[in-house]
Amino acid sequence: MTEILKIDPQKPELSLIQEAAEVIRSGGLVAFPTETVYGLGGNALDAQAVQRIFLAKGRPANDPLIVHILNKSWLDRVTTTLPPNTELLVHHFWPGPLTLIFPRNPAIPPNVTAGGNSVAVRAPSHPIAQALLAVAELPIAAPSANRFGHTSPTQASHVFADLAGRIDLILDGGECPIGLESTVLDLTKDPPVILRPGGISREEIEQLIGKVNLAAKNKSGEPEGYLISPGMLDRHYSPHSTLILIENVSGNRENAIKKIIEYLGQVQKEDQKRIGILTVDEEAFFFNAYPQIEIISLGSRENLDQIGRNLFAGMRTLEQAGVDIILTTDFGEKGLGLAIRDRLRRAASQIIPA
Structure with missing residues (x-):
C-alpha cells in the first residue's frame, strides 16, 4: 500500500517530514514535490534503494538519475571536482531548477549514473524538498515520480495514478509551481552544454557565464550506451493519447x-x-x-x-x-x-x- 500524507507546501509539518525521512533512510521510496515536478526519492548512497526507483518506474538502467542535495556544502559528498563556473552558477541559481553535471564521487553508486563517471546534481528550492533533505541528512536520488515515459507529475494525484502500490509514501504538497523539469547543464564540457532545457533559460545562463551549447540530437534516434543525463530520449513525457x-x-x-x-x-x-x-x-x-x-x-x-x-x-x-x-x-x-x-x-x- 502507498500512504499519502497531506503536507503544508510552505511550512511543512516536522512530524510528517520525519516520517518521510525515516522511509528514505530505511531504503524506501517517497514521492515529494519540488518546484519543477514531483520527484521519486530514494537514498542516493544506497544501491538497493536506487534499484527500487528503477523498478517502480519501469525505467531502463541506462537512463541516469538526478541527485538532490541541500546546498553547495554537500557537493563534496557527490563529486570529486568542481569545474569552472560552478561557484558562479550555484551562487546565482541554487536552490532552484538547475541541474549541473559533475565528475562522480565514488560514494555515489554506479546505478545512479547508469554506469557513467559523471553525476547530475541539483539543490531544489521547494520547502518540502529542502526539509526532507535536511532531516534525512543524505543525498536523495529522485527522477520524476511517474511510470517511465509517461507525462511528468505536477500533482500528487498524478503520482498516485502511476505509482500506487509501487512506492511507500507520497507527500501531497499541492501543485508544483514551475511544472517543467530542471535545466541540465554539463559543466564537464567547454563551453558547457545544455543537455535538457528546463526551468532556467539558456538566456539566463549565458548572461551569467557566456556562451553555452545545446546538445545535438542523436541522429539514430536510439541511445548509444548509457545516457549522461535524464530527459534525453527522443520519446518521453508522453500522454497515453x-x-x-x-x-x-x-x-x-x-x-x-x-x-x-x-x-x-x-x-x-x-x-x-x-x-x-x-x-x-x-x-x-x-x-x-x-x-x-x-x-x-x-x-x-x-x-x-x-x-x-x-x-x-x-x-x-x-x-x-x-x-x-x-x-x-x-x-x-x-x-x-x-x-x-x-x-x-x-x-x-x-x-x-x-
Missing part, C-alpha cells in the same frame, strides 16, 4: 492554428476519433465551431511560466477525458519556450511543421 505537435517554425501563430484546424477536419472526417486541443486563452475561440472536441487552455500566450506550469497537467486532463488524439502547437524557443518545445517534441507521436 496520441499527441500531434504542429510546430510553429515560421513564427506565425495563425499558420499553426490553420494547420490544427485542417488536421482536425481531416481526422474527424476519416476516423471519428475523439480529439483534444491544448491551446491558450487568446486562441481558444478558433475551435468553438467544434463543440464535440475537448479544449484545455494552458493560460495566456504572453505568460510562458503559466503555460509551462499547466502543460503536463493539461496533457493528463485530456488523457483522462478519453481523447484519442491531442493537437497542439509550441511557443517558440525564447526563454521558457525552448523547454516547452522540447517537452512537446518528445511527447509527440508526430510533428508537423507550420
